Amino acid sequence: MRWAELEREACSVARTVSVVGDRWSLLILRDCFLRVRRFEEFQARLGITxxxxxxRLRKLVEAGVLARVAYRQRPLRYEYRLTEKGLDLNPVLLALVRWGxxxxxxxxxxxKLYEHRACGHVFDPVMCCSVCGGAVTARNIRILDGPGAAPAAANDA
Amino acid sequence: MRWAELEREACSVARTVSVVGDRWSLLILRDCFLRVRRFEEFQARLGITxxxxxxRLRKLVEAGVLARVAYRQRPLRYEYRLTEKGLDLNPVLLALVRWGxxxxxxxxxxxKLYEHRACGHVFDPVMCCSVCGGAVTARNIRILDGPGAAPAAANDA
DNA sequence: CTCTTGAGTTCCGAAACGGAACTTTGCTAT
DNA sequence: ATAGCAAAGTTCCGTTTCGGAACTCAAGAG
Incomplete structure (x- = not known):
């Protein structure tokens, strides 16, 4: 299977992985959340070629996760900013941080420590149920087929 | 920077990415949470070589995320099961699913749909504050240096 | 004794990566 | 004016990893 085929699978993990499923994309996004925006700064911080x-920046822009915006005319220079779609990846990064x-x-x-502005405390990010607010763990989940499940079933999740 | 250097960085994202930061590892883990355990089954479902x-299985075992356990003597056969450390990656997978x-x-x-056994409802996984229980988003977080921050600061998070 | 199952390993050509140098455009200091 | 610098890439080349398919090994089944 090639990269391009991933996003066509009936699996939200596969589709997300087709966008952020390599080490550099994830590290670039980490830096984005730390307000890094410029090519040179990413390059210096990450040690990426x-x-x-x-x-990677091109792909993230194509995916709608980052936006390439000119921050200076003459000479024309661009920087990369998280879009709403990109900001929505915050839980993914928090989950990675938490596990690390x-x-x-x-x-x-x-x-690093994370402070919740709403309550002013340093906190751990916890996965919760949107209905009852209780904590969610691997053992108290049941996985069901949804409307977008593959017809005959095969690759899923 | 090479793969092996990642885990030495003072960054929990980098350290986590050093374990699960490629597409196949994440897809293997997805299947693990769907109770796939055997080499042949992974291979058939994923289309991985x-x-x-x-x-990847070897690396995940080395990392302590999966355990290789014999499920049959004569002929000796092994399967791969999530350890506690592996089960703890559930929020990462849920965050990926949610974004997808x-x-x-x-x-x-x-x-797929996810049912919270505790309350019996299909839910969305939401990142919450461990202190106040409120929702956490990119915009209501403040990032502070923690005790394990890099001395002079450089690569972090 | 041949077939099948299951978990790998081996081999090869193709694609992706790491490292370093080069390009382009306009600003800045001499 | 002109040499140097900054920023955002692009080009080139040798190494590593990947995809695909075949092969190995052990043991039970027909």
Missing amino acids: RHVLAD DAHMAGERGPP | RHVLAD DAHMAGERGPP
Whole structure:
């Protein structure tokens, strides 16, 4: 299976992975949420090759996750900003952070803390049920076929 | 930067990405949560080459996300099961699903639905604050340096 | 004794990646 | 005026990884 085929699958994980499913895209997005916007700054912070950076930025723009906006005419220069669609990836990044903090942190503790402006406290991001607000874990979920399920079933989720 | 250097960064996203930051690992994990356990079944469902599948399973086992357990002696056969550490990746997968459902779903709707056993309802997974329980979005978070932050600061998150 | 199952390994050509140099446009300091 | 610099890429090349298909190994089944 090739990259391009992924987004055609009847699986939301596969479709999302077709956009952000490589290490560089995820790290670029991490930096976007830290307000990094410019080519040179991504390149310096990430240690990614310019070639690959240009490619990933182009793909993220095509996917509608980032927008390429001119921040200066003459000489014409562009920067990359999260769109609403991109901002919506925040839970994905938070989930990655949470797992890294819990399972891969050094002895010194988590490198970043997150404060919830609404309540003013440093918090852990927790997955909750939109209906009852209770915590959701792997063991208290049941997975059902939805309306967009594959006809005969095969690849899914 | 090479793969191996990622996990040494003072960034929980980078460390997590060093484990699950490629498309196949994420799709394998998706299937794990759907109770797929065997080599042949992964291979058939994913369309991944056997070569790469063997490599990814090995790496996920090394990372402690999956466990390789014999399910039959003579002939000796192994299957792959999520460990506690692996089950803890559930929020990552849910966040990916949620974004795919919201931004990449076909017109027929989401391919899968998730029922919260605790309340019995089909729900959307929402990121919440562990302190106040309120919803967390990109715009109501403030990011602070934590105890494990890089000394002089450079790559972070 | 041949067939089938299951979990891999091997081999090869194609694609993606890492590293470094080069390009382009206009500003800035000499 | 002119040499240097900044920013955002592009080009080139050698290495690594990937996709596809065939092969291996062990044991039970017909």
